[in-house]
Amino acid sequence: MSWEWFGDQDYWASRLVFQRMLAAIYLVAFVVALNQFRALLGERGLLPIPRFVREVGFRRSPSLFHLHYSDRFFFAIALSGALVSAALVAGLADGLPVWAHMLFWTVPWVFYLSIVNVGQLWYSFGWESLLLEAGFLAIFLGPAHVEPPVLVLWLLLWLLFRVEFGAGLIKLRGDRCWRDLTCLYYHHETQPMPGPLSWYFHHLPRPLHTVEAGANHVAQLVVPFVLFAPQPAATVAAGIVIATQGWLVLSGNFSWLNVITITLAVSTVDGHLFPMSPPTPEESPLWYRAVVLALTAGVVVLSYWPIRNLLGHGQIMNYSFNRLHLVNAYGAFGTISRDRHEVIIEGTDDQVVSADTTWREYELKGKPGDPRRRPHQIAPYHLRLDWQLWFVSLSSRYGSRWLPELATRLLAGDELIVKLFRRNPFPDSPPTFVRARLFHYRYTTPRERRETGAWWVREPVGLVIRTCTLAADGKAVAAGSPD
Template sequence: MSWDWFTSDEYWISRLVFQKMLAALYLVAFLSAVNQFRPLLGERGLLPVPEFLARVNFRRAPSLFHLHYSDRFFAAVAVTGVVVSAALVAGVADLLPVWGCLLLWAVPWVLYLSIVNVGQTWYAFGWESLLLETGFLAIFLGPAHTGVPTLVLWLLLWLLFRLEFGAGLIKMRGDRCWRELTCLYYHHETQPLPGPLSWYFHHLPRWMHRVEAAANHVAQLVVPFVLFAPQPAASVAAGVVIVTQGWLVLSGNFSWLNALTITLAVPALDGELLGVSPPEELATPPVWYGALVIAVTAGVAVLSYWPVKNLLGKGQLMNYSFNQFHLVNTYGAFGSVTRDRYEVIIEGTDEETIGPETVWREYEFKGKPGDPYRRPRQVAPYHLRLDWLLWFLSLSSRYGGRWLPALVRKLLDGDPQIRRLLRHDPFDGKPPTHLRARLFHYRFTTPAERAETGAWWVREPVGTVVRTCRLNADGTPVPV
């Protein structure tokens, strides 16, 4: 049986680079889980997994944690994910037979699916589903000593197409500033977690912001179709995706979304055009492997009905999974852009009596803006989950849900796990007597203001998110 139809060996180096990059992003995702799960999801966390498991069955949210949950078991799952991801980066899968390679790549997908499906609002981000869908397809790419399965390459391009085209459509259908090319007058300042260069991007001339917006439309609405064109056009299209996503990496912090999009563009690059040829002897894929790849391709084709219907429909959903395995999802970003930036600033005091002279001290978080004199940090591709939810909270109190009262209670209690999510605890682990959260309006300083004061932000209080409160005798926060 000839396998010429099944393999595209000119993409041998592209497959290898894609696998290394994806494994590295898996590693970051599992490290994020290791470092943050206890205060967010642990048995004493803000949204404890055991309470979630009591409400939701396995069918609705497949996860290993339905078999057993403890903080120690969650840590073991996340650490195993770190170890396996590191092994994949090191190329261990390429030393195995085809079946062993597929099984090893399946391990991080199963583990991360188990985490996402119990992660609740902390894991309700589009890039979680994107990592899972990409990771599922990567299972079937095979080791370096076999030919590159053409069908899997096409499935990865189909995923990249839906990601980019969906994001472009949601912009054109959403906020009119995208159609007027003015959204980037505001975006660099109001995005969830600005980066160290965001101040400079914000102060680019307005004509450059309009060029940015127009280039974004071309990159997301035109270029995705070219990914399916013959070479070298497909490689050029992939290069455009890589460059535009690199621009986003420089201008802000979007967890691993941009890095994963760049990773997805790599399989479209023709290795021969890059000057890299595959090894002379690549093993013939087993028949069962070919049959499995065909079955997966057919499954993706069937599941594609729902995202295609969503793309063509008027009420386009953004970042939505149509099944509990997060396969063949719909994607999108910034269908609307906020014009003003607001931040929730949490403050405490150790004074027994509250009055006009009370000294309030501010909690600083690792990524979100706080101290106006602190330069925004580069945190992506790492994901600071509480920082992101606090940005959503600044848009509407409904995003606080059940976790905000729990956060207030734990800060008043001096909870040591919550301290791990902070950049600075003004009370060094001691419980404050009172706590409050205020809403501030933030804007970037002008170049003149920055030269004069050294500040990156100008802020002023505009409202209250949590009224001044203290812990009652039973351990519940009560307003004073």
């Protein structure tokens, strides 16, 4: 049997760039975990991992932390994942034997899978599964001295197709504004975490927003099929994906969702377009070829569920059909909010709450707070508390498991929790009372912006957490005071 078909040296440079970019995303993901896990998931976190692993078995959430958990162990896992990822970015694994190269890439996948599977709602985002699925396929791409295996390149293409086409279908089947091309009238203002340019995107002429929405349908419903065409058509299609995802990077903050989609598209680009010359390839081991064949067969079998989901009437998005997060369903923004609401957490050190009480805000790092503060560029970094508070602004039930504990920790002046915020209004001693109010936000008009210097106009519309204080047992309780 001839194995000439197995590798394609034309994608040698594409593979190399893909591997570097994916490793960089892994690095960001592990740095995020290092910076935030103690407050969110640690032994004293809002949703502690030790409690989770007692209630949920290994089969339901495969993770190294079922074997042992301590904050030190989590830190060691996340730090090791970051160091290995940095080594992969630097290309230190490129010259290794095939088996060692595969082992090198397996380490960050196993470590990040272990984090995601105990991460609970803090890790419930589609880009976590996307990173794990792409990371798993990367294990089998091989080092620089062997040809990129064609089958794995096709599996990456199949993943990119599901990401783009799934997102296109969920829009077409979802909110009516996607069908009448008006969703972009609202999206730049109501998206979870606006970026520094989002205000300007929102104020583009409405005909351009219509073009944006129409172009999105073309990019996600038509272009994905062209990705399977011969070159150079496939490279042109990949270029369109990269351009549209780059537009999303400029217009908002979506963690590493857009960056990893761009990374997947890079694997489809003709390698001759990169200024790198491939070496003379070595013959790949027979066992490696057998493993790639087995991988392909496994993905084909697992593809039944996402294909059924794409073709079915009740399409779901960002769903994993197995605990290893392989061959998942993807999609985003099937529904667009028309109005923006923000949860604003406030505290006071007054001993009694009255109508004259002065409340001070806990400023979040990414989401809007002070109307005069310009939104920051956060992505590809992921601010997990900020994102979850966006869901709470849609419905308070999203915070039912952790918001009361958050209030308790703020009243206690917990340093781990306070570090999740951009500004602590009580640096010397914790507040005596806290509350969370819901505000309606809208962008200022260009005229309002010139006159006031503000990016937002806001007004209070309700309460998320009523005024509370610490009880004798150290838990937050309603204060029975006017809000």
